[in-house]
Structures are given as structure tokens and as C-alpha cells.
Amino acid sequence: MTLIPELTILQPADKEQIDLPHTSEEELAVGKKRLYIESYGCQMNFADSEIVAAVMRNAGFATTSSAEDADLIFLNTCAIRDNAEQKVRNRLKHLTGLKRQKPELLVGMLGCMAERLKTKLLEEEKVVDIVAGPDAYRDIPKLVEEAESGQKAVNVFLSREETYADISPIRLNSNGVTAFISIMRGCDNMCSFCVVPFTRGRERSRDPHSIVREAQDLFDRGYREVTLLGQNVDSYKWNDELRMMNDAQQSDQTNSSLDFAGLLEMVAQIHPDLRVRFSTSHPKDITDDVLHTMARYDNICNYIHLPAQSGNSRVLKLMNRTYDRPWYMDKIRSIRRILGNDCGISTDMISGFCTETEEEHQESLSLMDFVRYDYAYMFAYSERPGTLAAKKYADDIPEDVKKRRLNEIIAKQLEHSAERNQRHIGQVQRVLIEGTSKRSEDFLCGRNDQNKMVVFPKGEYQKGQYVNVLVTECTSATLRGEVI
Incomplete structure (x- = not known):
């Protein structure tokens, strides 16, 4: 899979993601502990974060969209380039200050950077309490318990069988489409x-x-x-x-x-x-x-x-x-x-x-x-x-x-x-509406069959609908047109 942060991208959506979980007011109302996850890098990391959220929900944690409100923070990391790791280390500096204000806060490193550096990460980054590789996510509740008792907790075992097939992901920050x-x-x-x-x-x-x-x-x-x-x-x-x-x-x-x-x-x-x-x-x-x-x-x-x-x-x-x-x-x-x-x-x-x-x-x-x-x-x-x-x-x-x-x-x-x-100008493209355009609330956007982002006037249309859009203009990254 393409796993390449900090790169030049010419495509509809940025491949490097920093994805944050949504906040469920219903969950927070029952007084559960709160989990905050940031995902760096590829689509697989984003999917893995949804697995982690499901595992932690079963362990009694709700998700929150605010690091300041969290009892537990996970950074799901990428190791494909040095710059990707430096971004995470810079983020940890901010979390160090947050932890001084809230000493009971736990910080965990997940994913490829955690797997690459293993226990060395705990020595280099004192703010980190938990290190878990991509195949250790079922074990995270136990690692959290260890960290709550004051120990540093690590599991970077790589499995030949683990696929998480039986875990239903929690769709974080989902557009529902x-x-x-x-x-x-x-x-x-x-x-x-x-x-x-x-x-x-x-x-x-x-x-x-x-x-x-x-x-x-x-x-x-x-x-x-x-x-x-x-x-x-x-x-x-x-x-x-x-x-x-x-x-x-x-x-x-x-x-x-x-x-x-x-x-x-x-x-x-x-x-x-x-x-x-x-x-x-x-x-x-x-x-x-x-x-x-x-x-x-x-x-x-x-x-x-x-x-x-x-x-x-x-x-x-x-x-x-x-x-x-x-x-x-x-x-x-x-x-x-x-x-x-x-x-x-x-x-x-x-x-x-x-x-x-x-x-x-x-x-x-x-x-x-x-x-x-x-x-x-x-x-x-x-x-x-x-x-x-x-x-x-x-x-x-x-x-x-x-x-x-x-x-x-x-x-x-x-x-x-x-x-x-x-090539698409003058053509009618079938577009699945994903939501409102980032540039204007008056426009909707979605992708066509070839994965190109198409922007068009909002009208009465809703996300999740398929619409036929006549393409009238374009940039190197985006098609624009009108629903017909």
C-alpha cells in the first residue's frame, strides 16, 4: 500500500491524514473515560484506528474530539519517512505540556513507528506510557491497566494470523457515505x-x-x-x-x-x-x-x-x-x-x-x-x-x-x-455526494468513477445521493459542473 506522508500529491484528497474521532454526547453523558486518537499516514492507519476505538469502547472508553478532554491519547503513527516520525515527535512535545497540567493523562504510541522503535521509544520520549504495534490492538486494554498502575506497557509482537476480522470498527469522523x-x-x-x-x-x-x-x-x-x-x-x-x-x-x-x-x-x-x-x-x-x-x-x-x-x-x-x-x-x-x-x-x-x-x-x-x-x-x-x-x-x-x-x-x-x-469537460459524470465543499457551503462535492473530486452547486441535494453532473470546467485537481 502507498504509505507516504510529507509528499507532493496531485489528487482529489490528501493521502496523508491526521484523522480525529468524533465526540458522542450520549457516550460522554454516562461518564465514561475518554479516548482521543490521531492517525498519521495511510488509509490503513485510519482503518486501524477504527479497530482500536472499537476495542476501547468495549473496555469502557468513549471517544472525544478534544485532546484536552481526554483521559487517554493515542497517536497512530507512520514510519515510512523520517519526516513522518518527526511530526509525531513534535506532537509529543505539545502533549508533554498537556500532561504536566493533567498528570493522570496516559499517552500511547500505536502503529508502524511504535513497531519500528519498540522499547527505545519509551526511553526517547518520556511522555509515552504505552507502545503497541499493529498486531497488538486486542491487548491495549491490558496495556492501559498496566500504565494506570504506573508501569510502562509494551506489546510489539507481530502475528501471522491476526486480521481483526471479528471486530466491528467504530467509524471515526465518518461522513456516513x-x-x-x-x-x-x-x-x-x-x-x-x-x-x-x-x-x-x-x-x-x-x-x-x-x-x-x-x-x-x-x-x-x-x-x-x-x-x-x-x-x-x-x-x-x-x-x-x-x-x-x-x-x-x-x-x-x-x-x-x-x-x-x-x-x-x-x-x-x-x-x-x-x-x-x-x-x-x-x-x-x-x-x-x-x-x-x-x-x-x-x-x-x-x-x-x-x-x-x-x-x-x-x-x-x-x-x-x-x-x-x-x-x-x-x-x-x-x-x-x-x-x-x-x-x-x-x-x-x-x-x-x-x-x-x-x-x-x-x-x-x-x-x-x-x-x-x-x-x-x-x-x-x-x-x-x-x-x-x-x-x-x-x-x-x-x-x-x-x-x-x-x-x-x-x-x-x-x-x-x-x-x-x-477530457471530462462536456461529459456527464455520475457523482456520489460526500458532503459540502471545503471552499463554500453553497457547493457540494463528491467523486466520480475515476476517483476525481467534482464540485457543483448545492441545490436540494444531500450527501449519499448519486447525481449526474455536467462538467463545465476543471483545474489539475478538481472538476466543476452542474447537476442535470
Whole structure:
């Protein structure tokens, strides 16, 4: 999965999130202890925070949207770049002052940064009372009890089985329209620049029946879009006796395994009005079966995030991406052949990876010209301790060169984003309304099939509705139009 804070983003919504929980007045009225959670980084962290909120609600905690009102504060952290960790450390400085005013306050570190640093985090950050890795969230109530007794509490055990499939997430700060569903955890891809396999462990897939039940429950509660999440969704695999569902009846069918294409179809069959998205795809694993499944169902969104990272085969080999430039280009051709030229495609692109030459950087730019991405997540290479790249390669590209190459990538993507958005002018787009525009209460916004944000006059429409919008103008990031 793309897990990249502090990067340049050309897309409808910022990928780096700092998500806060909602406050339930009913919960607070009964005098429960109060939990405050901030989530940094990727969509998976946000989904994990919803799991933590559910675990802590069962332990007697309500959520609050104010750190000052909390008895317990969790920071769900990201470790993909040093700057991501520095943001969390800066936040801890503020919480140190808060804890001086309220000595009984407990502060916990969750997620990838907690897993990477483990007990060292307690030594470096005295304000931290609890450290819990991504597979230890069931144990958090016990860790809180230990911390309340004055001990420092830690659990960073990585599991080969944990998927939290039986826990119903508490939808934090939800718009009531869109939701994330985690379908698998961990990553078996050892990309040399990435810390995720070390902080989230090995891949394990979730029971498909629990995924379908969660999606059905969300639809029944009024949600109209789900995003299936995994570090690499295309490697999803479940071995079991599978009960396959169709619109008319339930029948028993025994299969040796279910792959991602099969799971995608099961979720799409829940209801035509339930939009289905997924993230993230790995170029080596996405199959034509997945693409054909997308083509068969109108409610599977016509959008794929397919990170390239580089356009040069030698650099891709150093990155241990397990594909080369021709392979990636063939995947793009398959997408265009099966899903058409209007399919939205986005990417991740790294500038200045170890030993990258100017000619190899130019190949990244030429790959962008070939694909013409709708938007991209772009950043300069940042060495992370413990990764294969940190152990094997020198971070030898000067920072000014990295930044100059990054700016060239950004300029290229701005050009392509504007070009791709121009294609929609004069077209009618089906938009799922997500809420009020950030810029004006007089406008609503929502995404189209290709994951592009569309803004239009409010009228009498409400969030959760589908509307047809005639696109009349655009920027490189947003479409604007009128409901017809």
C-alpha cells in the first residue's frame, strides 16, 4: 500500500491524514473515560484506528474530539519517512505540556513507528506510557491497566494470523457515505526502500465472509462506497470452503481458494448502488481477471492505483520491485485494453533513489508521458533505517539533485493531470455526494468513477445521493459542473 506522508500529491484528497474521532454526547453523558486518537499516514492507519476505538469502547472508553478532554491519547503513527516520525515527535512535545497540567493523562504510541522503535521509544520520549504495534490492538486494554498502575506497557509482537476480522470498527469522523474495509494485513514484498514488511509483518488475508458481512452492514446503514484495503490487495487469497453469493439465492460451492478477483466480485454483488474501490495494487500481481471483473460490474470504480516508483529497469531492480519497465508498460496496456482510456490511473514516483543517473530519471519522466497518470504521489527518496536499501546501498544522490528531479516530476504530473481532467469537460459524470465543499457551503462535492473530486452547486441535494453532473470546467485537481 502507498504509505507516504510529507509528499507532493496531485489528487482529489490528501493521502496523508491526521484523522480525529468524533465526540458522542450520549457516550460522554454516562461518564465514561475518554479516548482521543490521531492517525498519521495511510488509509490503513485510519482503518486501524477504527479497530482500536472499537476495542476501547468495549473496555469502557468513549471517544472525544478534544485532546484536552481526554483521559487517554493515542497517536497512530507512520514510519515510512523520517519526516513522518518527526511530526509525531513534535506532537509529543505539545502533549508533554498537556500532561504536566493533567498528570493522570496516559499517552500511547500505536502503529508502524511504535513497531519500528519498540522499547527505545519509551526511553526517547518520556511522555509515552504505552507502545503497541499493529498486531497488538486486542491487548491495549491490558496495556492501559498496566500504565494506570504506573508501569510502562509494551506489546510489539507481530502475528501471522491476526486480521481483526471479528471486530466491528467504530467509524471515526465518518461522513456516513464512504468507509474503509481492511481485507488483509502485512506485506511479503521486500521493496528495498520500504519499512512496511518490518512494521506490519507477513501477509495474511481475512475471511471473505466477514468482509462481505461488513460491507453489507455498511450498505444497510446508508453507506454507499467501500474501499477494500491492503498493503497489496492483489495478493489476497483465502483457502476455505466458500459459499458463493448471487443476487437471487445462496448456494454452496467448494473451492480450494478465493483470489482478489473473486472477493471483488462478491462485494460488488451486494448491491448495484454500493460503489467498490480498492487500494493498493502491485504491478506484479494485478491480473487480467481483476480487470475483467472491474469491467463486468458498473459499481466497481474505474480507477487503479498502480505504483511505478521508477521508470528505469535497473533502478526498479535495486528497489526489488520484481518487475521491469516493459512489464509495467504491458500492465498499462492491459488496463487500457480491458477498461478503456477513461480508466483513472495513479502512481507513486520516487526521485533520487540510490545511484539513479540523470538518464534513468529521464526514463521516469518518459514513463509518465507514456501512461499519462491522472494524479500521482511524488517524493524524494528518504533512507529508512533497517530497510534493505539502507543496508546495501549508499544514499548518494545530493539533496538538491533529488529536489530538482522531484520538481521536474511534479511539473510533468501537473501537465498530465490537467490534460486528463480536460477530457471530462462536456461529459456527464455520475457523482456520489460526500458532503459540502471545503471552499463554500453553497457547493457540494463528491467523486466520480475515476476517483476525481467534482464540485457543483448545492441545490436540494444531500450527501449519499448519486447525481449526474455536467462538467463545465476543471483545474489539475478538481472538476466543476452542474447537476442535470
